Amino acid sequence: MQIDHLNxxxxxxxxxPTASCHCLVVQANSGVVLIDTGIGMHDVANPEQRIGAExxxxxxLKFSPNVTAIQQLRSRGIDASRVTDIVLTHCDSDHVGxxxxxxNSDVHVSSEEKSNLDSGNPRYTPREFGHGPKWxxxxxxxxxxxxxDLHGLLLHSHIWQSCDKQPANLHGRAPSP
Numbered sequence: 001m002q003i004d005h006l007n008x009x010x011x012x013x014x015x016x017p018t019a020s021c022h023c024l025v026v027q028a029n030s031g032v033v034l035i036d037t038g039i040g041m042h043d044v045a046n047p048e049q050r051i052g053a054e055x056x057x058x059x060x061l062k063f064s065p066n067v068t069a070i071q072q073l074r075s076r077g078i079d080a081s082r083v084t085d086i087v088l089t090h091c092d093s094d095h096v097g098x099x100x101x102x103x104n105s106d107v108h109v110s111s112e113e114k115s116n117l118d119s120g121n122p123r124y125t126p127r128e129f130g131h132g133p134k135w136x137x138x139x140x141x142x143x144x145x146x147x148x149d150l151h152g153l154l155l156h157s158h159i160w161q162s163c164d165k166q167p168a169n170l171h172g173r174a175p176s177p
Contacts, residue, residue, distance in 0.1 A: 008038020013060030031084035037098030
C-alpha cells in the first residue's frame with residue numbers, strides 16, 4: 001500500500017496566506033481511495049454555477065485544472081476508474097469538488113456530516129452533489145474506542161477489507177499555486 005499526500009486545489013483570500021486543499025491518495029492492489037478530493041474539473045469548468053460567486057470570493061477558491069485530483073492521478077498513470085472509494089472529512093467545497101470526477105466510487109462520510117448536508121446548511125453547495133453519489137455513512141459508534149471517527153472508519157470500513165496487508169509507504173507533495 002502506498003499513501004501520497006497531495007494538493008488538489010488552492011485558496012487565497014488576502015490578507016490571509018495561501019492555503020492548499022490537502023488530500024490523501026491511498027493506492028492498494030485492489031484500488032485507490034481518496035481522502036477528500038479538493039477542487040474538481042466540474043468546479044473548474046463552471047465555478048459560479050457549482051459553488052456560487054459569494055462562496056468563491058469568501059474562501060478565495062482558485063481554479064486550475066492541472067491541480068485537480070483526476071488530472072494529478074492521470075499524470076501518475078492512475079486511471080479514474082481505479083478510484084473505488086472517497087472518504088470525506090467534511091462537505092465544504094474545497095474538500096468535495098473533485099468527487100464528481102469519480103462518479104462510480106462509494107462516498108464515505110459521517111452520519112452527522114451527511115445530516116448537515118441534507119438539512120440545507122448554507123455552508124454546503126447542493127449542486128456539487130447533484131450527480132447522486134453512492135453514500136456510505138457511519139455513526140459515532142462505528143469508530144468504537146478509537147481516537148477519531150476517521151481513524152475508526154479507516155480501520156473498520158469495508159474499504160480496507162480487500163486492501164493488501166503490506167506496510168504503507170507515505171509520500172508528500174504539494175505543488176505550487
